[in-house]
Amino acid sequence: MPDLELLVPSAINGLTTGAVYAVIALGLTLIYGVLHIINFAHGSLLMLAMYGVFFLHSLFGIDPYVAIPIMVPAMFGLGYGLQRGVIGRASHGKDENILLVTLGLAIVIDNLALYLWRSDTRIIDTPYAFATFEFGPVLVSTPKVIAFFAAVAIATLFWLLMTRTDLGKAIRAVAKEKTGAQLVGINVDHVYAMSFGLGIACLGAAACLLLPTFYVSPQVGSAFVLIAFTVVVLGGMGSFMGAVLGGLIIGVTESLGGLYLGESLGQIGIFVLFILVLLFRPTGLMGQQS
């Protein structure tokens, strides 16, 4: 069965998809690392960002890649506002409450989208959607390669932000020791909202990278949300390197699983991996033992 002519392009395809998963997972892992919550609305917010990109293109003719500087700040603002206005308020300091609130938000966003835009799947038409180039003996899709390198750039920017700026320092301080951070004068509520905003901003970028090759529908978020959870759990909750590594591993697993088991059963591979990692190594590949 190991037919190299199928295997190699499939693996490369998986790597490029995996890079976008990594961007989505970076947002999720940042939110988890700082706020210690699992954002169940992550997939729904990604879906919202994808509709944003879709409408920017269909109404104003803005190319998805050009839309990055619009979508990233817009999603950042949305995330900041959600944390400050809804999630932070509703939590009463209990983790289960935040879990339920983000689940509630996901339900609202998904179904509002279903109501407003119906369940039609939509795609945008770009001249380069089917462009390919030769990479050695393999044909690869140009938008996917762009997505791959953009994802690497975003991950690098993220890393620089976390390690080289005051904001990054403050975020890391709050993540490690909330009360201590508060004592040295860090505004914890602001840092929480900034972290949530940054996590959601990643979704804005991911949406712009996805749309040239992917469709959008109100249910599209759920296709990504469990994948993003799997990536984060696999990489280790709160670990940035883990999210990148996990994203690539999952991308390749999915692609090869789809090749050998067929579309629908290939998806199961991810879930089984997810459950296995949760059961046997909940700290993930790069996570610290808690």
Place this chain on the structure above:
Amino acid sequence: MKSISAITVVLILMLPIPWLVQSEFFLNFAIMLLFSAFLGQAWNVLGGYGGQFSFGHAAFFGTGAYATAVLQTAFGINPWVGFVLAGLAGAGIGLVVGFLSFRFGLKGAYFALVTLAVAEVLRILANTADFTGAGVGILIPLDQGAANLQFADKTGFYLLALALVALGLFITAHLDNSRFGARLMAVRENEDAARASGVNVFEIKLRAIALSSSLAGLAGAFYTQYFLYLDPTIAYGPTVSIEAILVPIIGGTGTLFGPLLGAAALHTISEITQHVAADAPGLNLVVYGVLLVFMVSFLPSGLWGLATRLRRRKMDLSN
């Protein structure tokens, strides 16, 4: 003892409803309300009393539903027998999920994620397997008669649903008054403290999930017999999981009458939205989501908690 008499009063009041109200529409409403309440009671055992939040109760519900459907269409097993087997099938899945998660100390968000993923895996499997009718679903052949658990008129289904809710109420009352219930609540409040006081945390959680998932399995069997149709999205989709969480949260988690109260409130609100918004797809669930956020933000102890608080305030004032 006080709770047993309260349950008896509630059940006696609800018993004659089908004979008092002749409207088919209202009876259907009442049946769906009881069905939701029972689903909520199932979740409440594990989530409300045990503090283990499952986001995928559809995994147990769907397994019970498919068990009844497949057993009678493929093996000709009587649905009354199928009903009992559905409870066992639900418990079986619950035990597997519980054994794996609790053994490795998964709790909180991790446990929620595992249950969510298990429901999703089962949905994909049901969508591909032949014996579940794959994506087309299963249609139960119409063969009316109480012996086939297909009542000719809705009164039979109403009584069956009421019996299930009664079962749920007595089990919940048992949690309030038994050692098992006390241990389960101790685990919810503080697992380490419970363990230190000699509670076998793993065993208690396992018993709770088995109980909870067997009730969810029964709810699935009821659904199959009432609608005589099942597909992977109905059985394992997110709607059931969400309803199972929402009902006790609206009514009050970890309380005896919370799920019943929550189901009544939820179904009344949802009926109103359906009238106001005609047949807009998704709007009903938008209301569910808003309610979930609203309840957690403003009334974390649910309607039952609100009622208790008001009653206490009144008593304080009169003293």
